[in-house]
Amino acid sequence: xxxxxxxxxxxxxxxxxxxxxxxxxxxxxxxxxxxxxxxxxxxxxxxxxxxxxxxxxxxxxxxxxxxxxxxxxxxxxxxxxxxxxxxxxxxxxxxxxxxxxxxxxxxxxxxxxxxxxxxxxxxxxxxxxxxxxxxxxxxxxxxxxxxxxxxxxxxxxxxxxxxxxxxxxxxxxxxxxxxxxxxxxxxxxxxxxxxxxxxxxxxxxxxxxxxxxxxxxxxxxxxxxxxxxxxxxxxxxxxxxxxxxxxxxxxxxxxxxxxxxxxxxxxxxxxxxxxxxxxxxxxxxxxxxxxxxxxxxxxxxxxxxxxxxxxx
Amino acid sequence: xxxxxxxxxxxxxxxxxxxxxxxxxxxxxxxxxxxxxxxxxxxxxxxxxxxxxxxxxxxxxxxxxxxxxxxxxxxxxxxxxxxxxxxxxxxxxxxxxxxxxxxxxxxxxxxxxxxxxxxxxxxxxxxxxxxxxxxxxxxxxxxxxxxxxxxxxxxxxxxxxxxxxxxxxxxxxxxxxxxxxxxxxxxxxxxxxxxxxxxxxxxxxxxxxxxxxxxxxxxxxxxxxxxxxxxxxxxxxxxxxxxxxxxxxxxxxxxxxxxxxxxxxxxxxxxxxxxxxxxxxxxxxxxxxxxxxxxxxxxxxxxxxxxxxxxxxxxx
Numbered sequence: 001x002x003x004x005x006x007x008x009x010x011x012x013x014x015x016x017x018x019x020x021x022x023x024x025x026x027x028x029x030x031x032x033x034x035x036x037x038x039x040x041x042x043x044x045x046x047x048x049x050x051x052x053x054x055x056x057x058x059x060x061x062x063x064x065x066x067x068x069x070x071x072x073x074x075x076x077x078x079x080x081x082x083x084x085x086x087x088x089x090x091x092x093x094x095x096x097x098x099x100x101x102x103x104x105x106x107x108x109x110x111x112x113x114x115x116x117x118x119x120x121x122x123x124x125x126x127x128x129x130x131x132x133x134x135x136x137x138x139x140x141x142x143x144x145x146x147x148x149x150x151x152x153x154x155x156x157x158x159x160x161x162x163x164x165x166x167x168x169x170x171x172x173x174x175x176x177x178x179x180x181x182x183x184x185x186x187x188x189x190x191x192x193x194x195x196x197x198x199x200x201x202x203x204x205x206x207x208x209x210x211x212x213x214x215x216x217x218x219x220x221x222x223x224x225x226x227x228x229x230x231x232x233x234x235x236x237x238x239x240x241x242x243x244x245x246x247x248x249x250x251x252x253x254x255x256x257x258x259x260x261x262x263x264x265x266x267x268x269x270x271x272x273x274x275x276x277x278x279x280x281x282x283x284x285x286x287x288x289x290x291x292x293x294x295x296x297x298x299x300x301x302x303x304x305x306x307x308x309x310x311x312x
Numbered sequence: 313x314x315x316x317x318x319x320x321x322x323x324x325x326x327x328x329x330x331x332x333x334x335x336x337x338x339x340x341x342x343x344x345x346x347x348x349x350x351x352x353x354x355x356x357x358x359x360x361x362x363x364x365x366x367x368x369x370x371x372x373x374x375x376x377x378x379x380x381x382x383x384x385x386x387x388x389x390x391x392x393x394x395x396x397x398x399x400x401x402x403x404x405x406x407x408x409x410x411x412x413x414x415x416x417x418x419x420x421x422x423x424x425x426x427x428x429x430x431x432x433x434x435x436x437x438x439x440x441x442x443x444x445x446x447x448x449x450x451x452x453x454x455x456x457x458x459x460x461x462x463x464x465x466x467x468x469x470x471x472x473x474x475x476x477x478x479x480x481x482x483x484x485x486x487x488x489x490x491x492x493x494x495x496x497x498x499x500x501x502x503x504x505x506x507x508x509x510x511x512x513x514x515x516x517x518x519x520x521x522x523x524x525x526x527x528x529x530x531x532x533x534x535x536x537x538x539x540x541x542x543x544x545x546x547x548x549x550x551x552x553x554x555x556x557x558x559x560x561x562x563x564x565x566x567x568x569x570x571x572x573x574x575x576x577x578x579x580x581x582x583x584x585x586x587x588x589x590x591x592x593x594x595x596x597x598x599x600x601x602x603x604x605x606x607x608x609x610x611x612x613x614x615x616x617x618x619x620x621x622x623x624x625x626x627x628x
Contacts, residue, residue: 128446138623242457
């Protein structure tokens, strides 16, 4: 096991180096590029990788649905709609500066609304996995329609930017914004270890968990809220990036087996590796311009997703 | 359903569609009174072609929805839920970003090919699950999601936001006379083929084996339906974009009224589809004058809860 961890970490470090240097050894240019552009972008991508994959890990564990993650059950679209709503408000009333800190709040609110919907229509009723996913699709369609309605009032600023971001791209609005996201992420990660034991018990099945003295309903709800936080941070950092939260836990399980603690670590590592790799590809493939990150991730993720569906 | 009742339903639908259409022509950025309707240039040159395109799209989407549902024996099937229109979007965006062609006719053809490929892919991927309805739709929507996300990324690369809206949520604002003619042509072909092969298509309802024993070459009919649907998707996506859920809602409402009669179902689906689209675009153009939003987002808002309802019914 230790060997596998070492390999994962080594892969990540290699990718990080490749991402920062992008295969050039010109010290002068690198000294200029890395601190100004590449490092902030890399940090955003890494943080998003952790947030999205951990969100996917929690959701997959609670719903016992291998295809669930914040994207497929509609939470990502809710968070996106929330942040677009605040974009519109900020644009209308010229809110800048300190107001930037409201983005996380609105994203979380949107994610909460989406979660309330999926809970009401599907999760509460113990329906089949396929139906949960289809409900998620309906919710995504609903929020996507709302976001499109938003384009009306967006004449004042560049809608293109929002649209690219929503399809999954690195969203950079300065270091203070990133710091807020990072604090939220670290806060979530700090709370997470306290729930690992409960998560392990939950995976034994509801009856067993109740017999072991766990308040199943309450614990599940707490874990869902935690997942919402991670999902919202992911949206704030890289927009509606699909598939990462879905795949990372599967890769982790292939490598590490079922133990939650190990699997969680491996999940976060693979999330970072996937995003780092996708980011590298997106910047290299049509250099000097770059593809949106979501495009590359979709290329890696969608075939895997369809392969997984066949197994359900 | 008895003929008499069908006729009353049909007539009342036609009548309400007419009234809605008149409203559509009158209301807008500038309202035009009824008596000037046919002399006003804005109405005859802009709103009338747009209304026609709404009719044609309604017809194509509703009938294709009906045919796909019949063929796959899947009440949730539709252009968008099977990933068909996503295939069209992707094919179109590839061609347009590479700057290969801007000809409307060729666009229709390419987008039809994209639709056909996507449909084949979904069928291929779900063959192992014996086309279990919910799973087919899950694979279909995933293929749709994949293709549209690729399509939207491609259009961003070419900095064409207008095209983004055309492809992701259907909008009728970019309609031209050439496109209306193309749609009319395809609709005509569609209708003709439907008439010629209707006796075989309607037998599919009874299941493959019975249909075969009644002398229907099931696979040929399937191929025909797939071609028809791909053509319809090709022309609608190339001219107005992905309008989701109309092909789902219209046949369902029709089935509620007409039960099993094949032609009654088709007529009612078409009328309901047209009614939905004209209503959606009327709202899209007038709610926030002078801005307008894509009509596809209205059908999406309506369609999402409807979709949920159909799933919950199907799961039982």
